[in-house]
Amino acid sequence: MKLYDYILSPSCYKVRLMAALTGVKLDLRPVDFHPGLEHRSPELLALNPAGSIPILEEGDLILTESSAILVYLAAQAAPEWLAGTKPEEAARVQQWLSFSGRLTANLGGARLHEMLLRPGDIGALQAQGIAALRELEAGLVEQNLRGERFLAADRPTVADIACFPYVALAPDGGVSLDPYPAIRLWSRALRSLDGFIEMPGIHRLHELKAEPTVEESKA
């Protein structure tokens, strides 16, 4: 399974992260997105006329939408990452997969503008990004009230992986995560999953020191 990949792309990282969490082996083909703009080269445009990455290639199958790639990896290697049979859960997974496209546009757009000097209306991108973060925060709080720690269930699904990277990298685009405690807890829960991998700007959790032994009080 070949992934056309860029190390700084949050959308490519979604795929690398999903593969790491589900034990899928990827054959990485690095794309010189910056400064080379290789994603707009004839070779890559022939694979994906939209001129975006990631692109996943396996045999005759070519996937160019990151959410579809996540679903493909999960369906092959770890179906528990897909929606279960409950209608609400299935709908929530779809809801957040679609929502993740907005994050790519607003928080991702702000990040590209602030970091790699790509054009864009930075004020509008940041404002839309903040609106999306508030929506996500509210969604996570509601999930917590239902006793569920992740976006669509009490277990992580493809929806969490679809939303996590652009949210975690919001500060790269000048959007602070300080006001969102539920998002921070959710990020922590995702980063503590077995097999989690990092990317520049998304750090691993520091190893926690062992709990101190507290003697029972005799008083």
Add this chain to the structure above:
Amino acid sequence: MSVQAMIDEWYPVGIAAQLDAAGRNTMLMGEPIVVAKDANGQAKVTGGNGRLLPVKMRYGHVWTSLGEPKKDLFPIPEADQPGRRFVDVGVVRVRCSPLRAVENFLDVAHFPFVHTDILGAEPHTEVQNYKVEIREDVDEVWATQVKFYQPQAAKSASGGITTEYMYRVAAPTCTVLYKTCPPRPSEWDVITLFVQPLTEELCDVWPWMALFDDETSMTDLIHFQQTIFLQDRSILENQIPRLLPLDPGMEIPTRADLTSIAYRRWLKRHNYTYGAQLVAQ
């Protein structure tokens, strides 16, 4: 803050290979400038009031100055050495003082914590003693005999090695790093950080490398360096105060900070204070 002392220095403002006739609107020390290719294919840099600025093409980049440079651009002899591969890593904007971007590059102690499993790893956190001097003849800051254990020192390294470094500050916002070259132990790999000061708290960083490595693809070389630098970026954007403090009242350095202290002293001595905080607040 003083623009004056730094105004006659050369600054990077673009990648030579990416020049075009349409031009790139950017900034240098608060002044809007345009970097373009003229009718003869030469680089042309225009200042805010339409005046033509001096131009040099060197080390893969376009260089200019708002003032009248008294010195030529600093030399990097390795740039003319046959067999090296030259890597334009590409611009990255960072919301930090240009001086802080340089200072961070000079620091070794952060490797295990920021570049975990690449340039450092716990428990190998000790910065061994090294030498720092301000070389009066060339007016540069040099740190030598810097040694550090690195799990993956370069794209060309397989497995952990103790890497030797030399650091050099060649201009107020330009620094050159020489490090052990895994495939060719008798040579140094050259990794630079050229910083374009946009304002006192905003800069465009243009990393560039001159390496001996015939195996790794150009894209992999670029991505290795971008990975490292983007790990630094989030740290740089969170440093407080945003300006680099030159007043020793605020901080207590340790021995590992020798290079940083020499850099700050050198900046202060020359009144290179664009991006610096002079009195602790």
